Amino acid sequence: MAAEAKHFKYVILGGGVAAGYAAREFGNQGVKPGELAIISKEPVAPYERPALSKGYLFPQNAARLPGFHTCVGSGGDRLLPEWYADKGIQLILSTEIVKADLASKTLTSAAGATFTYDTLLIATGSSVIKLTDFGVQGAESNNILYLRDIADADKLVAAMQAKKDGKAVVVGGGYIGLELSAALKINNFDVTMVYPEPWCMPRLFTAGIAHFYEGYYANKGIKIVKGTVASGFDADANGDVTAVKLKDGRVLEADIVIVGVGGRPLTGLFKGQVDEEKGGLKTDAFFETSVAGVYAIGDVAAFPMKLYNEQRRVEHVDHARKSAEQAVRAIKAKESGESVPEYDYLPYFYSRSFDVAWQFYGDNVGDDVLFGDNDPASAKPKFGSYWVKDGKVVGVFLEGGSAEENQAIARVARAQPPVADVEALKKAGLEFAAKV
Ligand code: FAD
The missing domain is CATH 3.50.50.60 (FAD/NAD(P)-binding domain)
Structure with missing residues (x-):
């Protein structure tokens, strides 16, 4: 029964x-x-x-x-x-x-x-999207890993120990790809990132924002291969991955592959x-x-x-x-027959890796206005972007902000202040946010 x-x-x-x-x-x-x-x-x-x-x-x-x-x-x-x-x-x-x-x-x-x-x-x-879902050749090989839960993270830690100081290929240029590339580098892996888009995090980053992170990662020794995708994998007799075959014909040696292509x-x-x-x-x-x-x-x-x-x-x-x-x-x-106010959410997203950390509030639509110092070689990089739509600031991104500055950009994204002169906004940079 x-x-x-x-x-x-x-x-x-x-x-x-x-x-x-x-x-x-x-x-x-x-x-x-x-x-x-x-x-x-x-x-x-x-x-x-x-x-x-x-x-x-x-x-x-x-x-x-x-x-x-x-x-x-x-x-x-x-x-x-x-x-x-x-x-x-x-x-x-x-x-x-x-x-x-x-x-x-x-x-x-x-x-x-x-x-x-x-x-x-x-x-x-x-759940994570897997390359096996699309029948990518060799995608079931050992050490081709994904990250969603603690069991996945434990597999990754075990693979990093088994393949110490080896070669890692990270497939995908989103925030998971960026964070994992940094983690592998810190663990002394030789890291290559591969993604099809013209720059990393294209759903949020503008070309100007990505310029900083791609340069910063290159300075850390991470290689970036853009404009192509993984089309297959080679494995050894044990079934362990040994190489990533790219659609453009290149082949990258790999002891570990991490795939972060979305959920x-x-x-x-x-x-x-x-x-x-x-x-x-x-x-x-x-x-x-x-x-x-x-x-x-x-x-x-x-x-x-x-x-x-x-x-x-x-x-x-x-x-x-x-x-x-x-x-x-x-x-x-x-x-109890009562009610609560409607959900009134201000989108907020952040990521951090190495010594860099960014926050984003609001909506990344309209025209983007880059401000500050986005030179990847800067000792203390601080830069950001406003997004302006219909004459109002609707979104703000900031790298390297203090707690106070991050609060200020959140206020801007919520208040959506009008902007008459985009050039003046670019020049004012963070000072614009501080005054809102
Ligand atoms: P989850 O936290 O994923 O929880 C879902 C739970 O449901 C899991 O425990 C799962 O096992 C369980 N479950 C699913 N189906 C079933 C079932 N049929 N039966 C029983 N249990 C089930 N967001 C940020 O803003 N900043 C970040 O830096 C950031 N970093 C991240 C890093 C990683 C590696 C990942 C994976 C996500 C990250 N995110 C980040 C996203 C953020 O973690 C998710 O948006 C958040 O966890 C969503 O919460 P949730 O409760 O909806 O889902």
């Missing part, structure tokens, strides 16, 4: 960033023992995922759990497994949900266990059951989907971005945290 379903008032499906911040907010708002469960296919309590491509890969004093459980990433306390136990929040780990029936409010795990709920928060995040929101369990948009689960300003009592937070949510008056999906950690808090506040308010 099948075991009886376990019932919870609230279930969070997924155990990543959004799950951890949602649990903390449930704790703040008041949750009774036994009311809340987190179901995650990962074997550990929620953690700050960005650490995996940064501190986790340091050659010395590397970050390890329990050091970076949520919610340390935003300056809060670490929620250790004991915290969940104290609150009576069940962590149901190493449990993959393979079926979700929203009509009967039932989730089924790969092992056949069933869970029912009154309110569901979908926080399944994203896909994990929404498949809900196909046909909830409205979708922008590749995600469509929600209102409280993160409730088209099915009452079912919420979507973090990477999977396509929510109304009030500031730009359109539905958007955001795959960044700041939104994962804030959407989780908003959803839980809205759920609790609804229960």
Whole structure:
């Protein structure tokens, strides 16, 4: 006879960033023992995922759990497994949900266990796009690695130890590619990056911004091959990758290959059951989907971005945290017949590698206006870019900003001040932001 379903008032499906911040907010708002469960296919309590491509890969004093459980990433306390136990929040780990029936409010795990709920928060995040998905020749060879979770990070650490001082090829020029190239270099690998676009991070960086990072990386000894893609891989008799074959005919020797070519929101369990948009689960300003009592937070949510008056999906950690808090506040308010203000999100994204660190706020649309010193050889580089649309500043990027300066650019992106003279804006640079 099948075991009886376990019932919870609230279930969070997924155990990543959004799950951890949602649990903390449930704790703040008041949750009774036994009311809340987190179901995650990962074997550990929620953690700050960005650490995996940064501190986790340091050659010395590397970050390890329990050091970076949520919610340390935003300056809060670490929620250790004991915290969940104290609150009576069940962590149901190493449990993959393979079926979700929203009509009967039932989730089924790969092992056949069933869970029912009154309110569901979908926080399944994203999965990485793999070269094997496209049948790239040799892509299944050993040491061709991806990075999404701690198990992937452990594989990378093991490969770095096994192939010490070897050659690494990083496929993809996004922030994951940039951060991982830096990590491999710091670990004494001979690193080559490969990407098809004319410059790195093309979805955000302008040519002027990328000029700095590509030069900075070259000065660190990282080789960059642009305008081509990996079309196949060679392996030795053990199946270990030995070379990356490029579409333009070149061949790069490799002991480790890391692929960072993007992700896909994990929404498949809900196909046909909830409205979708922008590749995600469509929600209102409280993160409730088209099915009452079912919420979507973090990477999977396509929510109304009030500031730009359109539905958007955001795959960044700041939104994962804030959407989780908003959803839980809205759920609790609804229960007591109250309401919370609509989500009014200002997009915020950051990355850091080596000694450089940048922040971006707002929208990178319209004309870009580069300011400051973007010479890769500068001892103290500080530069940025404004984006101006319809005579207003709508987005700001800043490398090397202080906490105060970063707050100033956030204010600008939120206030969208008018700009009459673009040349004057370029000249004023950061001073413009300081005055807003
Ligand atoms: P996740 O944190 O991915 O959590 C999803 C969880 O759901 C996982 O635990 C997963 O195992 C679980 N899950 C999925 N499907 C199932 C299922 N069927 N059954 C059970 N469990 C399931 N953003 C930034 O802004 N700055 C950065 O510097 C930055 N660095 C990053 C570095 C790396 C290596 C990665 C991978 C991401 C980085 N991000 C960064 C992005 C940021 O981490 C994500 O946007 C954020 O983690 C999204 O939170 P989430 O809770 O929606 O998803």
